[in-house]
Amino acid sequence: MEFQLKLPTRVIAGAGSFSRLGEIASELRFRRAFLVADRGMEAAGYAARAAESMRARGIEVFSFHDFPESPDSSAAEVARDAAASIRADSIVGLGGGSSLDTAKAANFLLTGGGHMRDYRGYGKISGEMLPMIGVPTTAGTGSEAQSYCVISDADTHVKMACGAPGAAFRAAILDPLLLISAPRNVIAQAGYDAISHAVESFVTRRRTPLSQSFSREAWRLLDANYLRVLRDPADAVAQEGMQTGAFLAGLAIEHSMLGATHACANPLSANYGTAHGVAIAMLLEKVVRWNADARYAELHANLPLRLDELAHAAGLPRRLRDRNIVESDLPKLASEAAQQWTGTFNPRPFDAAGALEIYQWAY
Ligand SMILES: [Fe+2]
Structure with a gap:
């Protein structure tokens, strides 16, 4: 059987590994990071900790929380506008699948323009996507391991899988202590x-x-x-x-x-x-x-x-x-x-x- 195996994501795992976010972002040369973290992460103080960890390394951080639990194409456009307005050069997704998928979807639109439906399938983007770090806080979608995001079309509600090599996180931080506070x-x-x-x-x-x-x-x-x-x-x-x-x-x-x-x-x-x-x-x-x-x-x-x-x-x-x-x-x-x-x-x-x-x- 013919197959390929490519692992584009560096994995940093272990209890307490979340505190290394700033260090990893610095190694990846993040300067103006767009932090996509759901409201639960904001309320629990994790978004603030993520921002502090990166600011301590001289990285400017812009937090974004304004997206729904099941992100759709219009939520991706709102995230894209916010990231573009601050001229982000990098993205961090912190939270459950919705945070990670919103981060990826915004990256498609920032890099390639147009609509999410243009990216349905795999590899329908030219240009270098922004580097991203994923920090999952639920054990669920596995989005942190994938070069796909799942976004529903705001008009038809149809779920679209949009993938590209650049949509894989450069690094994923797997800290089990982040999972403990979930309902x-x-x-x-x-x-x-x-x-x-x-x-x-x-x-x-x-x-x-x-x-x-x-x-x-x-x-x-x-x-x-x-x-x-x-x-x-x-x-x-x-x-x-x-x-x-x-x-x-x-x-x-x-x-x-x-x-x-x-x-x-x-x-x-x-x-x-x-x-x-x-x-x-x-x-x-x-x-x-x-x-x-x-x-x-x-x-x-x-x-x-x-x-x-x-x-x-x-x-x-x-x-x-x-x-x-x-x-x-x-x-x-x-x-x-x-x-x-x-x-x-x-x-x-x-x-x-x-x-x-x-x-x-x-x-
Ligand atoms: Fe699933």
Whole structure:
């Protein structure tokens, strides 16, 4: 099998590594840094700590908090305008997936102009993107390991994956102590999303022996630590396991893409505003059963049962009916799911009929 492996992101991990942000930014020659940090990070004082760490190295820092939990193309334009107005030469994303994806999206627009939809797919940008550092504060999307951002179109609500080599962070700081203050429902949803990344990426058509080794180890770490962090978010060892697992799952996605779970989840978020991790929780176990792929057994002897146990213990919904999804909408949702790029990588050929069957099982 032919494949390539490129790891563009330097990883600095460990409890307390957040304090090295200024040092790393200085090494990357940041001078005017645009700090994208969600409001939670601002309230918790982490944004101020990030700014202090960089200012101590003589870097000018401009903080930006004005973006929603699920960033769309207009939020990216607001971030672009703010970064352009201060002539930023570098970007730091601090927070959950929304902070990291807003940072990347602003970088596309700053570098290449135009609209986010122009960058849908991979490599649709010319010019050197600004250097970025990612500091994730949830164990979830794995955006810190990827050269893609996921941004929804403000007009159509369709989720777009936009990727380019320059959209990978130059450095990612993985400090488990940053994960501890997240609310329980955020830990539950983000962690289940990371689990789905390990599971989906393991069997995709684009998988490689190396991407599978990332998926396998991601699953091992996430499965072992998910319930531990839900029981005790202050357990830094378990948080470190989740953080490393989410990162490895993100790395797996970078090399193998995702599958039908994400294809079916996106229309629920677009039409009902269902949080990504919640949509994933209602679908993953059904997609694993629908795919009936023998390779799953390598992760767990009874993977659907295990996934159901984890979702149940995390208090996540497992049926669409529990989230006020209207049954008569399922055919429309299924035709939208069939249009999702990510579905093309699913191991079992996936189309609208398959999506409808999955939705019906999940209803
Ligand atoms: Fe996801």
